[in-house]
Amino acid sequence: METYARTGQIDSKFADYAPRINSKQLAQLQQLLSTKIPLNSVAVSQFLHTPIGEELLGRLAQVIQTDDLASEFHALRDAMILAARNPQGFTPLEVLRQFPSETVYIKLEKALALVGEVNQFVNQTNDASMVVNQKATLEAQFPFDLSRSENLRQPGRLAWKKQTLTLSDPERDRQIPTDLYLPHSRTRHPIVVISHGLGSDRFSFAYLAEHLASYGFAVVVPEHSGSDSNQLAMLLAGRVRDITSPQEFLDRPIDVSKLLNKLEQLSRFDPELQGRLDLQSVGIVGQSFGGYTALAVAGATFQAQHLKTMCQASQDSLNLSLLLQCGATQLPQLPSHLSDPRIKAAIAINPFSSAIFGQAGLSQIRVPTMIVASSADTIAPTLPEQIQPFTWLTTPNKYLALITGATHFSALASSPNEAIPVLPFVVGTNPIPMHQYLKALNAAFFKTYLMNQQQYRSYLSANYVKTINQLPIQLALVKTLSTSDLSKNLEDRLSLNLSACILLLLVFAPFPLWDWASNSVKPYTRRLM
Template identity: 30%
Template sequence: MQTSPPLALLLAVSLAASPPARALEQIELKLPLVDTTFSIRLAELSDPRALLAGHSDLAELDQATRGRIGRQLVELFNAPLPLQALEVAHQVVPSPLAQQALLLLSSLGGVDGLPADVSSETVLNVLDLAYARGSLTMLGVLQAVPGQTAFVDLGKGLFLLQRMNAQLRSAAGLLDGTTPAAVDPALAGPGPLPVRRDTLNLSVTYRPLPLEVVVIRPSQQASGRLVAISHGLWDGPESFEGWGRHLASHGYTVLLPRHPGSDRTQQQAMLSGKVPPPGPAELRLRPLDISALIDAAAAGQLGLPAGVNTGSVVVLGHSWGATTALQLAGARPRSQQLQKRCNDLQDPQRNLSWVLQCSFLGATDQAALADPRVKAVVAVSPPMALLFDAEAAPVFQGRVLLVSGSRDWVVPPGPEAVAPMARIARLGNRGHQLVLAGGGDHFNLGSTYDQGGGPLRGLLLGWVNGAFAAGSGVAPGLGAPELLPPNGWGDGVLSLSDVSGRLPSWNP
């Protein structure tokens, strides 16, 4: 899953397969509560105050509303966009999830005379041009859009912008005044053990094709402790092999399956028209993949050294993979909230992850698959609020560390992390923890094999170490000891803060 309502607004006004020569010159604004549109030359928006001080129809309307319309224009067109890194845009824009954002936001407007099919190349060209002029703003983006006239619904645009900002604001409030964890080289640094990486195929009865599995483990002195990592939608093990390599250098054996019904290969086949999008059945098949790997390790089918303990396993996951980890830890998907809220476009907690969660409706109530061998999990940016019932607290049999980025607009921290964990905390401290990554988004928390583990490497190692060291004390319960060490699991780039203790009094 992989930018922000303002960027999606860009997508909504840049519907072009091949850009024409002339640049966008005019905007037709539809204003809230007014059944008409106002034409504005794009050049005039470089100084909205001058425009609104003039004698145009729009200026008179602004005066009649005591400046309210003017303030909205300034807010929408001149605010910096949350997405400021072009390398992230180049990863995100071509993805089908970005196309889903476009479908959701297409009512915001369009560009006169351009075809309705979306070109990723055009969108990226627009971003490149806007970025070259300085900090990205809506005005800068519009100045780079090809075409003649853009039609923008100001009221809908402001509503979506304000909703997104509100969904990020709760994380900012929790981080305010906290001291990020320090960096301990014992956790953040590579371990002393040499590491090997292998790829194998495992036949399973419930899928027509075998599972591809990446195995990363110490080539000597392995601890016998097993960790599994589940990737997200339209992703693959390669995005998280750095996590595995870091853990393996400290003694752990790590298994990373490629979930065939929702990985990058499936995405490519879907885009070429060969297969449909991932079906609801994948909600159950993904945890089955992890359980099958544990079974295979126990049966000696993965070529692992003797002595691997499959009775106590830790599972890490990102995005949909994090949802998979929560299922294995005992969270039961339910259809009640999906049926109630999926069609409400005005829901204040609605976010892009609902596109995925609502697609599970057909199989939700049959997707519970807790595995008692999974004693603890790390769930990084999991879509969970609707899936696990937004009006109740999910019950876990395994210990849970939830990690959310403060700038994650795909799975925003407010509705998808802070609110669910606050409900859990109000039932009493059972040892589950929430860590917020200041500056973290949906794409910068993973790590490829050669990246050394990424910003979460110390956090993951600290939690995994604590889970195995706890023995029977790893089970959640009132007064259960924390699994993270008191400090040292931070990162030098992103600020990582445990906000678990602030949740009971927090009103998301």
């Protein structure tokens, strides 16, 4: 394989394997084996020593093995860490080269089962995305006249001022650093809370906070100290053992409620804030773990038994968000809910919700809700974590925005405190269009449901988003989608290919997976030398 990856020539040793896959897959294999990923060996090492990293390693070690079966787990981890030290870049081929054994066995029976899930996510996502786009086309029956409308992608008319608040919660021994973006107007402003994702911080969505403040919202961006960039930095420094604690499933929604309590006090006693905050009109927008947070405070209820059942059945799953959700089973007890009645509208970007809330939990949300999904999301797979959960919402005012070509990280902007740089191949193609989409959608949504300015409802339509689409990232918006619309896509479909198998086994799992051709190959077991 090394000779083939370097020269494209099939030597005598590789000749027995090459005929088993077609020419297109061979070309993919050559590219995948030599694909360089700029990983830091310390970051790889720290992640692979976390419970989630060890869980993934344990599953992969059942597939890729050495002569010493007792040490294959450690052999795989060591090989990945050593490969990441290569100054030329981490590659799947380098991982194979670093194995402390001359012989490596790949058990394709198990490998194909893992690849089947990945391909299932890809195929189902593609099919479901097609359904959503077709529905959006049907809903976009009338042209939208942009010449007579506001450009919601551009800043509003109001100037604003940013100030930083440090809130303390002695009961939980927790600090909540918070940025407040306050319009200069002396009127009462509805509040929008922005909840960042795991390993991120309050600067990642500064662009959205500034935008909403210019439209008259008081925007508060708390930093969740147990799951922020500082937590990730401590992990990489070896000061903590896990990416986050299960307690964060409780602490994040509590952070939001504690923050609103503090703002109520400040609005009564702080001369700068008196009469300027409307605590009865509060919205929330969150991304990833923040998307979970938004759904929780908006009214989704926890389903402990459903979570336990799904986690018991997920032993072969590579759904990273499901691994994270299953961490909540370690909590002594999940409360029935952590909702806050002051929340009147919610937007969840790339959320995960299938296990911890499920259909029963999400159906309890009563406020207007928008779910923003990315078609290339490999962390919280689009169909099971975002599109299907949208069909479980029963609130009459609900929206699904699907951004084709965006990844789990496309919504993020760079932060001065980020522990790991936001790499282009992680974010995907130019994320600026997605940022523009989010600015427009958030402004229209909260204008409609927090300020009750019904003229902005027309912007929450398929025909409007059709007019602001920018290649290569496409936006579609639907208000209705049923389980029956997706029924064909919820069936098990296994489309396997050897290229995906090899990359899946060797590439660091939290990074995005490529989308390959779905040509199938017959399962076989072979000793790879």
